[in-house]
Amino acid sequence: MEYSNINFNNKTILITGGAGFIGSNLAFYFQDNFPDSNIIVFDCFRSELTFSNGNLQSFGHYKNLIDFKGDVICGNINNKNDLLLLKKYNFDYIFHQAAISDTRVYDQEVVMQTNVNSFYDILNIAKDNDAVLVYASSAATYGSLSSPQTVGQESPENPYGFSKHMMDQIAYRFSNKNPNMTIVGLKFFNVYGPREYYKAKTSSMVIQLGHQILDGNTPKLFESSDQILRDFIYIDDVVQANIKACSPKINGVYNVGTGVPRSFQDIADILQNELGSNLGTEYFPNPLKGYQMHTQANIDSSKKYLDFMPKYSLEEGFKDYISEIKRLHGSDNK
Numbered sequence: 001m002e003y004s005n006i007n008f009n010n011k012t013i014l015i016t017g018g019a020g021f022i023g024s025n026l027a028f029y030f031q032d033n034f035p036d037s038n039i040i041v042f043d044c045f046r047s048e049l050t051f052s053n054g055n056l057q058s059f060g061h062y063k064n065l066i067d068f069k070g071d072v073i074c075g076n077i078n079n080k081n082d083l084l085l086l087k088k089y090n091f092d093y094i095f096h097q098a099a100i101s102d103t104r105v106y107d108q109e110v111v112m113q114t115n116v117n118s119f120y121d122i123l124n125i126a127k128d129n130d131a132v133l134v135y136a137s138s139a140a141t142y143g144s145l146s147s148p149q150t151v152g153q154e155s156p157e158n159p160y161g162f163s164k165h166m167m168d169q170i171a172y173r174f175s176n177k178n179p180n181m182t183i184v185g186l187k188f189f190n191v192y193g194p195r196e197y198y199k200a201k202t203s204s205m206v207i208q209l210g211h212q213i214l215d216g217n218t219p220k221l222f223e224s225s226d227q228i229l230r231d232f233i234y235i236d237d238v239v240q241a242n243i244k245a246c247s248p249k250i251n252g253v254y255n256v257g258t259g260v261p262r263s264f265q266d267i268a269d270i271l272q273n274e275l276g277s278n279l280g281t282e283y284f285p286n287p288l289k290g291y292q293m294h295t296q297a298n299i300d301s302s303k304k305y306l307d308f309m310p311k312y313s314l315e316e317g318f319k320d321y322i323s324e325i326k327r328l329h330g331s332d333n334k
């Protein structure tokens with residue numbers, strides 16, 4: 001599927017965070033559709049270190065890259081010497097996905113260092129290479145603002161959301177100072193799809209509930225889950241947004257969601273339908289403070305300036321994803 005008329009063949013493409021969920025999908029998108037593109041994945045991969053919340057410090061996994069034929073560099077975006085390993089290339093496009101993607105890391109110092117400090121380096125690499133830069137921002141920049149969430153009205157409520165909000169502000173300023181550059185930030189909403197499995201507990205509820213159901217267990221949801229809504233977006237639509245962001249009508253930050261919020265109850269119900277189960281639902285009180293109750297991306301400007309057009313409803317996304325959910329069921333995600 002070609003989402004734009006850019007020919008990426010013979011182009012040199014850097015994907016930071018390319019061993020992670022979204023980055024590895026981008027890597028395979030280019031490999032499959034533009035076999036003569038030169039793709040470089042830069043990722044620190046996972047060590048066995050965990051944050052105080054018990055989750056791994058990074059989720060890059062070699063299993064996301066099996067069959068990948070491009071260059072792989074194991075490096076840390078916080079480490080200037082590692083970034084020097086990129087000097088030998090001349091990039092045409094940079095997709096910056098590397099980050100602490102876990103929204104529940106509350107160590108502000110480490111989140112800001114990893115997500116924000118490194119961003120200055122990535123912006124300068126893009127400038128030095130005269131490369132198009134597309135980077136990952138997040139719907140977490142909106143905190144619990146009411147729907148629809150609109151770019152320009154942010155109120156982050158955790159260090160992660162704040163770090164992405166700061167990246168957006170830095171990108172705006174850098175873009176104004178360098179008007180010839182193409183710089184686009186994408187605020188992804190709740191992404192689900194193949195290659196998210198290795199994010200373990202931070203993967204989407206789609207695969208987590210899918211596996212609960214395949215275990216024969218009644219899916220467990222927070223009380224009132226029919227009233228907790230999210231803008232869930234399928235990975236293929238996120239790839240589409242990244243490609244379209246390479247030729248924006250104007251630089252900026254854009255929402256990447258469907259514009260159609262769906263409830264967690266819908267997720268459990270559609271999954272049971274797809275998996276042929278009838279286990280009902282079990283509810284428990286929501287222990288999380290500052291929990292977003294409703295997200296819905298305002299995608300007017302994404303449509304207008306990126307020509308972004310999400311294609312997958314939740315039902316269509318699940319149909320595409322379900323065989324992978326089944327394949328991974330019971331497999332090791334370590």
Ligand SMILES: NC(=O)c1ccc[n+]([C@@H]2O[C@H](COP(=O)([O-])OP(=O)(O)OC[C@H]3O[C@@H](n4cnc5c(N)ncnc54)[C@H](O)[C@@H]3O)[C@@H](O)[C@H]2O)c1
Pocket residue numbers: 016017018019020021022023042043044045046057058059060061075076077078096097098099100101102114136137138139140187188189190191192199
């Ligand atoms: N998946 C979502 O729903 C979602 C929503 C909003 C924003 N995002 C953002 O999109 C981007 C990709 O997210 P994802 O879901 O693929 O997460 P992910 O955790 O699977 O991918 C991030 C990758 O970055 C790598 N990484 C982390 N720290 C690094 C470092 N210091 N140096 C080098 N590499 C490092 C990890 O190993 C991992 O492979 C992230 O920036 C994330 O914040 C994701």
